[in-house]
Amino acid sequence: MTMLRNPEFGCPWDVEQTLRSLVPFTLEEVYEVVDAIELGDTVELEEELGDLLFQVVFYSQIAKEDGDFDFEGVAKAITQKLLRRHPHVFPEGSVEQFGVKTTLATDEVAANWDKIKRQERIEKAARKSQGQQTQQSSAASKDDAFESALDTVPAAMPAVMRAMKLQAKAAKDGFDWDELKPVLAKLREEIAEFEEAIEQNDVQAINNELGDILFSAVNIARHVDVDPETALRGANQRFSARFRWIEEELSATGLKMNASSASELNRLWEKAKQSGL
The missing domain is CATH 1.10.287.1080 (MazG-like)
Structure with missing residues (x-):
């Protein structure tokens, strides 16, 4: 991907792409994955999953060039998230603790997952608040501080x-x-x-x-x-x-x-x- 994005020797189309310009292609790849699954075509599914993975690699490369994050960081982040959100599988968030059979039912696991997500949102909001140095009116600050149950539903979803x-x-x-x-x-x-x-x-x-x-x-x-x-x-x-x-x-x-x-x-x-x- 680094070579494809090389300004001198890379692919002109790949070099021109931005995070925003890739969005339609990502959505298209997602739907092609869904089509392959619904058709029961595992050969096609393997190829389409590769295309979808390429989108992740592409975004990561652009972000790396911008000094934001890289593919390794993406992989590390999802690994940490899975460990954190599965304490019933990884006690204390450690893979070394794996091997103890959980006693939780599926609905209990889902409830615990939501609880952990809520705590993550609180911590993320606190970090953002500390990093922001913008001046706001007291009314705007009050609105920003309020957290709706619907805030976690992405606006860009279909x-x-x-x-x-x-x-x-x-x-x-x-x-x-x-x-x-x-x-x-x-x-x-x-x-x-x-x-x-x-x-x-x-x-x-x-x-x-x-x-x-x-x-x-x-x-x-x-x-x-x-x-x-x-x-x-x-x-x-x-x-x-x-x-x-x-x-x-x-x-x-x-x-x-x-x-x-x-x-x-x-x-x-x-x-x-x-x-x-």
Whole structure:
């Protein structure tokens, strides 16, 4: 990676990249890893994991050039974190203590993990506070000092995933419904508000209410223990398969999609569904 980034003899494209410019490529590699897993293609998975690892190496090299950190530091940091967050496996955070079978149940492990993460956030905030020498108003300082349960959910997460995380965090603090019925009622309420916004031709309200519908749909998924991202990917795959089937059917008879009537396309769609797609 050092050679690829060499200003004189390296690759021009690699040399031009920054931490920000790599983000789209990293997301693409993550989704390709997911695709390989869902397809059960372990040969492809091996290659895609290598591509994802390359992204980590790339970021680390750029950071090293900027004097921030390097790949060795990244590896050391995750090692220390795993030791620290698994005291039931590594007593006193030491690999030398490994070998004692834990008596904790899975839910106890998860609760302990969250407790350790909270303590880490407090310590990290304290370090940042000590390192900052900015002048702020008392009101701003008070806001900065407050720690929300939602602060740990990254803002850059894909929207569906972030909605799921936000809801789960809020639910841990008791902000949730105890059963599915009111969650479904909330979705119907949001749909009604969306329809009203359309009738009023209120563009901003339409945008807001559609977002609320999607957020409510994610909440339903959480309550029935379904991953909404996986569910939506499944819907995308079914749509793609059925659409391709219709294309092939029309092509076999010399017809085109845009020259077919809505009723004919709907008939073919239902036929595609009946075929098992």
